[in-house]
Amino acid sequence: MLAVVGLAHGAERVLKVGVIHHSPPMSYVDASGGLTGFNVEVMRELCKELAARCETVVLTLDRVVDAVAAGEVDFAAVSLLVTPERRARLLLTKPYYRSISVWFARPGVKPGEARVAVVKGGIQARYAQARGWAQLPFDNHEAIFGALATGQAQATLLPMANAVALQQDPRMSAQGLASTVVQDPELAGDAALGVNPRDRALLDKLNDAIDEIKRDGRFDRINTRFIPFRLQ
Template identity: 55%
Template structure:
C-alpha cells in the first residue's frame, strides 16, 4: 500500500540508509569520437551519430542503463578510460598489448586493417615524404616507430585539407575511415591510390575499451553485444553506416 511504502522510505532515511536505485536509473559514462565518420561524428542537427554511437546506445538499452556520451580526441581515450573517467569507450580500438596492459577490452566486434592513401608513386616509408595520422592512433605510433615524417592531427576530418593543400603526401588511417575519406569531393580529383597495409601493428581485432576496475561491466557489455547480434540490431546498423560487412 502507498502509506506503508512511504513509511518504509521515511524509516530508511531516518536510519541514514540510501534508497535502492533501480537499474533504469543507472548511468554509464561513455567516451566517443566526434570527427571519425562513419563510426562516430556530429550530424547536421548537431547530435552525435554514427555506427559506434548507435551501437553504444543499443548496448545500454540491452543493459537497461542510461548512456551519457562525451566526445573527446582519440589521443585521450585510453588515458581517460584507464583513469576511470569513463565506464567504457565506444571507440574502435585495436587490441594491442600496450592498451591491454592499461584497460579492459570487450570481445572483438570486427577486424580492421590500415590503409595507406597517397598520390601514385608515394610508397610507405619513402624518404622525405610527410605522412598524416591521428594523434594517439595505432597508425601514428607505427609511423613514429619507423622514423617517418609525421603530420599529427586531432581527427580524420583534417585529412582532406592536408592532401589538397599538399601539406601531407599520404595519410595512414583505419579501413572504415578510409572509405569515408575516398568519398570526399575535394580529393576525388587527386587520383590517390589506396594500399592495404597488413602489418601486425596496424591490423587486428577491434574492441570497445572498458574501465580496468570494472570487469563485471566487461561481462555485461559482452553479453549485450551477443544480444544485439542475435536480434539483428548490429546487422541493421552495419547496413545503415557501412558498405561492407563487419562479421
C-alpha cells in the first residue's frame, strides 16, 4: 500500500509556469515578499484544477513568447493579446478576458509629441515603434511608473488593468496626468495564456480549467480582489 501511495505521489506533474514581476495589479511582489496579483492567483487556481505542482519561472515580458515557444516553460501566466504572430509560435488558451489600452500623458500632450514609456515586448511597444514615436523602453510597468513620476517620460501607453494601478499609485497624484482610451483594434482584443506549442494536451486541460474557475466563481473573486472593474 505504501508503495502504491509513493508511486501516486511520484506521478504528480510538475509544471514550469512563466510569470513576470512588477506589473501591478496582474503580477507583483507584495509587502511580505510574496508573489501575487490577478494572473498569479488565476494561475494557482488553474494548477489546482490540473492537480499539478506549479513552479514559477520569472521572465521579462519581452522573453515570454520566446520562452514558451522554446519549451522553457509549460505555460505563461501572462496576459497575451491574441495576434496572428503569436498564434504562429504558441498554443493560446481560450480568451479569459478582453483587453484595451490607455494613453496617459500630461494635459495637451498628444501621441507622437513626447517620449512615451513602454514595456519591452508588449503590444503597446510595437504599436509605438510602428508609428515612429520616441520611446523609452522598460522591462516592467513599475519602472514606467517611476519614469513618469520623475519626468523622465512624458507619457505612456498601458493595458487597462495596469493603467488603473498607475492611477492609484500615490506618486502619480501630483503629475496631473490625463487618460484616454485608445480606440484602435491593434491595441484591443482577446487576452489568453501562452502554452508550449508541443503540448496540446495541456492546452485542452487549461481550457477546461478556465471554464471551471469561471463557472464556480473563483475567477470573479480574484477579479474583485485585484481589479476595480469587471473583466469580460
